[in-house]
Every structure is written in structure tokens, then in C-alpha cells.
Amino acid sequence: MTGEVKKWIGFVGLILVFTVLTPAQSQNTILENNAASLKWNQINTGNFRIIFPKGFESKAQHVANMMEHAREPEAKSIGAPPRKISILLQNQTTISNGFVTVAPWRSEYFTMPSQDYNFLGTNDWLTLLSSHEYRHMVQFQHALRGFNRAVYYVFGQLGFGAMAFASAPLWFWEGDAVVAETAFTQSGRGRIPNFDMVFRMNLMEGRTFNYHKQYLRSYKHQIPSHYVLGYHMVSYLRRKTDNPEIWSSVSKRAWTNSFVPFTFSNAIKKESGLYVTELYNEMAEELKSKWKDDLDNTELSEFETVTQRSNSTYTDYKYAQSTHDGIIALKSGIGDIERFVLLKDGLETKVFTPGAG
Numbered sequence: 001m002t003g004e005v006k007k008w009i010g011f012v013g014l015i016l017v018f019t020v021l022t023p024a025q026s027q028n029t030i031l032e033n034n035a036a037s038l039k040w041n042q043i044n045t046g047n048f049r050i051i052f053p054k055g056f057e058s059k060a061q062h063v064a065n066m067m068e069h070a071r072e073p074e075a076k077s078i079g080a081p082p083r084k085i086s087i088l089l090q091n092q093t094t095i096s097n098g099f100v101t102v103a104p105w106r107s108e109y110f111t112m113p114s115q116d117y118n119f120l121g122t123n124d125w126l127t128l129l130s131s132h133e134y135r136h137m138v139q140f141q142h143a144l145r146g147f148n149r150a151v152y153y154v155f156g157q158l159g160f161g162a163m164a165f166a167s168a169p170l171w172f173w174e175g176d177a178v179v180a181e182t183a184f185t186q187s188g189r190g191r192i193p194n195f196d197m198v199f200r201m202n203l204m205e206g207r208t209f210n211y212h213k214q215y216l217r218s219y220k221h222q223i224p225s226h227y228v229l230g231y232h233m234v235s236y237l238r239r240k241t242d243n244p245e246i247w248s249s250v251s252k253r254a255w256t257n258s259f260v261p262f263t264f265s266n267a268i269k270k271e272s273g274l275y276v277t278e279l280y281n282e283m284a285e286e287l288k289s290k291w292k293d294d295l296d297n298t299e300l301s302e303f304e305t306v307t308q309r310s311n312s313t314y315t316d317y318k319y320a321q322s323t324h325d326g327i328i329a330l331k332s333g334i335g336d337i338e339r340f341v342l343l344k345d346g347l348e349t350k351v352f353t354p355g356a357g
């Protein structure tokens with residue numbers, strides 16, 4: 001068997017795995033959460049069908065307005081508005097999330113607002129969700145071209161979805177959506193210092209890593225998710241080229257020729273003159289010097305170090321609160337199960353593990 005044949009067998013195998021896994025996941029999401037007695041209503045705006053449990057009308061109206069309002073402007077820098085799509089509002093769960101899928105073509109918003117202020121910022125939850133998920137709808141519409149379109153007609157929605165994902169890295173999908181939510185709302189993760197704090201820390205302490213490690217992450221070093229990498233990759237190239245549509249051109253090229261191996265990095269090279277690894281290095285260099293300047297121009301107030309480092313394993317101490325007995329903080333990290341600890345006179349004692357009763 002030649003290497004080429006093996007590659008294709010692997011590729012077809014990958015598509016089959018996607019085909020089997022994806023519907024199983026999304027069906028579970030629906031079946032486990034909604035009672036059969038739940039009554040559903042819908043709002044049709046012409047471009048969106050908002051489906052929601054009875055009693056949730058005012059929020060559904062908000063989403064419908066938001067989607068129509070964002071429809072033209074938020075699609076402008078990456079193709080055109082998508083074909084009509086159903087948006088299912090799931091309000092019978094405490095999960096805060098959302099997704100867009102092509103099989104069947106729809107989006108679902110889990111409407112319970114996130115309790116994490118570092119995620120929500122000052123946004124209204126449904127506004128943030130609408131802005132972020134809408135960009136994914138536009139991306140999928142933009143991906144339906146060239147070879148991907150042929151796959152769509154022959155293998156259907158799931159085949160198309162697998163090809164669209166295989167020919168653009170996850171950091172692009174999410175980074176581009178985080179750029180959109182930041183540009184089109186008053187808040188968004190691009191404005192929240194906590195979002196790229198770990199990336200900033202790594203760069204400032206000399207751990208730039210290479211592109212592959214930054215993307216695939218590590219069990220040894222704390223490395224932020226592809227959302228952070230993607231946000232900086234996408235926004236850096238837009239700034240550098242002064243072209244808000246640069247990623248539209250890159251992804252158009254990649255999705256048209258999605259059968260070519262490494263199609264996305266080839267497309268970046270064609271459109272920007274940089275290999276993806278060079279783009280990453282340039283982006284990291286720019287941020288490093290910007291953040292160094294910021295630090296040089298910041299006057300630090302006095303502080304006291306209350307945790308003593310005993311090894312080099314990355315550890316977080318979050319939400320520190322001063323009490324009569326010492327400082328209570330939530331400890332977590334690569335080598336730690338999340339738990340509350342009490343810090344006093346350089347000593348650390350476990351208080352309790354959340355969720356352990």
C-alpha cells in the first residue's frame with residue numbers, strides 16, 4: 001500500500017468517526033433535558049426561526065431582534081449572511097453554552113447566563129451568545145463552496161461538516177468568533193484581561209513555545225486554549241494587513257480546495273506571504289513587546305507573597321479572601337484537584353474540596 005492510499009483510508013476513517021459521534025452527542029443534549037410535556041413556540045423572522053419553550057417569549061424576542069440586527073454587519077467581513085436557520089433556546093438546564101451544527105442545520109443556545117464574570121464581562125448572556133454563535137453560522141455558510149460543496153451534495157450535511165472542520169483549524173473557528181463578539185458587543189472576551197492572562201504570563205516569563213505546542217497544548221506547561229491562540233492569530237493578521245477581510249480570503253481558498261493536505265496553512269501563505277508558524281512567531285513577538293511596554297509603564301503597588309513555591313508545577317490560587325484565620329483561596333492546577341485552602345504564615349492547609357460534600 002502506498003503512503004498516499006493509506007492517507008486517504010485514514011481520512012475516510014476520520015469522516016466515519018465524525019459521522020458516528022456527532023449525532024450521538026447532539027441528540028443526548030436534547031433528549032436528556034426536556035420533558036415531553038414542554039410546549040414549544042416559535043418566532044419566524046424570515047431569516048431565523050427562534051424555537052423556545054412557552055413562557056420564554058420575551059427572551060426569544062430579544063434573540064430574534066439581536067439576530068436580525070447582527071445579520072448584515074457581522075457577516076460582512078467573512079462572506080454573506082447564512083441561509084435560514086433554526087435557533088433552539090434551551091432553558092431547562094443550568095448549562096451555559098451554545099453551538100452551531102450543520103446536521104441538521106441549526107443552533108442551540110443554553111440560556112442560563114454564565115456565572116463566570118471573566119467569561120461574561122459586562123455583556124447580557126443572550127447578546128453574547130447571539131453574537132458569537134452567529135459568526136459560526138456565517139463561517140459554515142462561507143465553508144460551503146468548491147470541494148466542500150461537492151462533498152455536501154454527495155455525502156450530505158455530516159460529510160460537509162467533517163470536511164469544513166478538517167480543512168480549517170479549531171483556533172480559526174473560535175478565534176474568529178471571539179474577534180466578532182469583541183467587535184460587535186460592548187464587552188466580549190477580547191476585552192477581558194483574564195481571557196489571555198496565562199498567555200501573557202507565558203510570554204512575559206520567556207515561554208513563547210512553538211506554534212504546534214501552543215495549539216496542541218501540554219501536560220507539562222499551562223497553555224491557554226485555542227480560543228486565546230485564535231483570537232490573537234486572527235486579530236494580529238487583520239491589524240498587520242489592515243484588511244478586515246483577510247481571513248475571508250484565507251478561509252475561502254482553504255475551503256474551496258479542502259482536499260489538499262495542509263490547505264489552511266497553504267492558504268495563509270498565499271494570502272499573507274507567511275507560513276502559519278511565522279505568523280504565530282510574529283504575533284507573539286508583537287504582543288511580547290507591547291505587554292513589556294505596558295509593564296514598564298505600570299507602577300506596582302506594594303504586595304506581599306503569601307504562597308511559597310515548593311515545585312515548578314503550575315498552580316492557581318484564585319478568589320483569595322482574607323479572614324481572621326488567614327487567607328482562603330481556591331487552589332487548582334495541573335497537579336491538583338480543585339480545593340479550598342487556608343494560607344497562614346507560609347503554611348497551607350486544606351479546607352475542603354468543592355462538590356465533595
Ligand SMILES: [Zn+2]
Nearest residue numbers: 132136174177
Ligand atoms: Zn464558538
